[in-house]
Amino acid sequence: MARHNKYDLLEKIVSAINESGWNVLYLESIDQHPFHLQVYRDAESYRVRVYTWHLTHGGGRARPKDEYRIQITGVDHFELLNGGKTLVLGWWKEAEVFAGFDVRKHLGKLGASPSIQIREDALRKAYINGFEPCDKGNKEVAIAFRPDFFVEYLQSLEPLHDFGQSQKDLAVLSEIAQNPEVNEADIQIQNVVRKTTVVSVSKKLRDVGFRKRVLNAYGFHCAVCGMQLKLVEAAHIIPVNHENSTDETRNGLALCALHHKAFDQALVTVLDDYSIQVNRNRAEELQKQKLSDGLAKFSQDLRPIIILPPAVSDRPHVDYIRIANAIRGWT
Numbered sequence: 001m002a003r004h005n006k007y008d009l010l011e012k013i014v015s016a017i018n019e020s021g022w023n024v025l026y027l028e029s030i031d032q033h034p035f036h037l038q039v040y041r042d043a044e045s046y047r048v049r050v051y052t053w054h055l056t057h058g059g060g061r062a063r064p065k066d067e068y069r070i071q072i073t074g075v076d077h078f079e080l081l082n083g084g085k086t087l088v089l090g091w092w093k094e095a096e097v098f099a100g101f102d103v104r105k106h107l108g109k110l111g112a113s114p115s116i117q118i119r120e121d122a123l124r125k126a127y128i129n130g131f132e133p134c135d136k137g138n139k140e141v142a143i144a145f146r147p148d149f150f151v152e153y154l155q156s157l158e159p160l161h162d163f164g165q166s167q168k169d170l171a172v173l174s175e176i177a178q179n180p181e182v183n184e185a186d187i188q189i190q191n192v193v194r195k196t197t198v199v200s201v202s203k204k205l206r207d208v209g210f211r212k213r214v215l216n217a218y219g220f221h222c223a224v225c226g227m228q229l230k231l232v233e234a235a236h237i238i239p240v241n242h243e244n245s246t247d248e249t250r251n252g253l254a255l256c257a258l259h260h261k262a263f264d265q266a267l268v269t270v271l272d273d274y275s276i277q278v279n280r281n282r283a284e285e286l287q288k289q290k291l292s293d294g295l296a297k298f299s300q301d302l303r304p305i306i307i308l309p310p311a312v313s314d315r316p317h318v319d320y321i322r323i324a325n326a327i328r329g330w331t
Contacts, residue, residue: 006033009052009091013037016098016147019230033074036081039154046154047084051075055090055099055118068092068099068123069115076110078103085157090118095127099134100143100153102161118142130208131177131201139164148212152204159197169194173201180205210234210247217309218254224268224276225301227256235260237270237320242327250317253306266328268302272318276302279330 007030014024017039025038027047035050053070070090080086080103088106090099099118106116122134126144131152134142141164145153153160163170169189176182180202189195214234222232235255238245245251253270255263262268267282278299286292308315 006030006035006052009054009089010035010050012091012096012098012147013050013052013089013150016150020148020151021233022151034079039151047081048087048154049079049081049084050087050089051078051103052087052089052091055092055123057120064119066120067117068120069117070099070101072110072114072116077108078106078110080107085154087154087157088116090116092123095123096147097123097126098145098147098150098153099123100145100157100160102140102142102164104161105140116142118144125177129177130205133160133163133170133173133177135164135167135170141170146208148208149204152201156197156200159193160201163194163197166191166194169198173198176202177205180209206247210236210249210252213249213314214252215254217249217252217311217314218307221254221307222256222259223253223270223306223308224255224259224263224303226303226307229256231256233257233260235263237316237324239264239324239327242323244323246320248317249309249314251320253316262298266330269325269328269330270306270316270321271325272321274305274308274316276304276306278302 010030017024022039022041025040027038028036037048037050039046039048053072055068055070057068068090078086078088086103088101088103090101092099101116117136118134122132122142122144125132126146130146131149132144134144136142141161143153143160163173169191172187172189176198182202187195187198189198211234215232220228220232232254233256235253236245237251237253253263259268267279269277269279271277283292283295286295
């Protein structure tokens with residue numbers, strides 16, 4: 001059985017948060033378990049208490065063969081974090097998948113050799129699709145998810161676990177995990193909170209799929225400057241809120257944080273021959289405002305032509321480039 005190592009598990013959690021574009025502060029020593037973290041981005045922030053162990057196979061004569069579990073050690077009860085969120089997590093290292101358990105179902109004295117279970121099928125589906133709910137019975141739902149779904153799980157923690165209150169709504173959530181391409185009007189859930197959660201999960205799964213495809217297509221390099229360093233994001237060429245936008249890989253560019261912002265603000269763009277161009281009108285405006293320091297270095301560091309994905313089908317579609325440049329005011 002894999003032994004609990006608080007340092008490697010904390011690293012998995014922090015890496016998952018950071019790679020979603022969020023930040024972490026340690027509110028207590030990392031030698032303390034459970035971990036106490038501040039997870040934040042811009043004005044949104046969460047205080048989080050995290051209990052975590054490795055998931056190990058629990059199958060045996062007295063247990064189902066498809067069962068995985070966290071074997072709880074070092075604590076005899078869970079404490080809810082007032083004004084924050086309390087996570088109880090397992091980590092399946094073979095597939096690099098988390099399992100999240102509803103702490104509200106496990107309050108009070110834990111007893112001798114306590115464990116919490118999840119089915120292997122849910123973990124495998126989460127590895128493939130990004131997310132999968134697991135009905136444990138007695139209105140308890142566990143959530144299996146990949147690291148790129150971590151922040152969404154944190155944000156929707158209580159509503160996700162509350163799907164155990166309705167088998168019908170839980171079935172809808174499971175369907176969304178398999179096929180997130182759904183119109184909000186087609187989601188047959190009456191409960192407003194659970195319907196909102198399904199919409200959020202659907203959007204996140206689509207975003208995760210887009211991000212994964214785009215970054216893989218570009219080898220995790222910024223298409224404009226070639227940087228990696230885990231500072232690269234998946235940007236939509238036609239903005240996501242535009243009626244002509246799409247989550248196709250060919251409507252995406254892998255851009256470092258600097259060039260993503262420069263692209264969104266029309267300081268730099270890609271033309272339909274894949275060349276990179278600085279917006280001279282925008283540059284002149286910055287010079288008039290005395291905000292142009294670094295412009296020469298910025299321009300010098302740009303590649304003449306973007307890095308192109310090896311697969312032609314993944315390369316930016318010229319029609320999408322033309323639409324994007326038109327709505328951003330390029331001529």
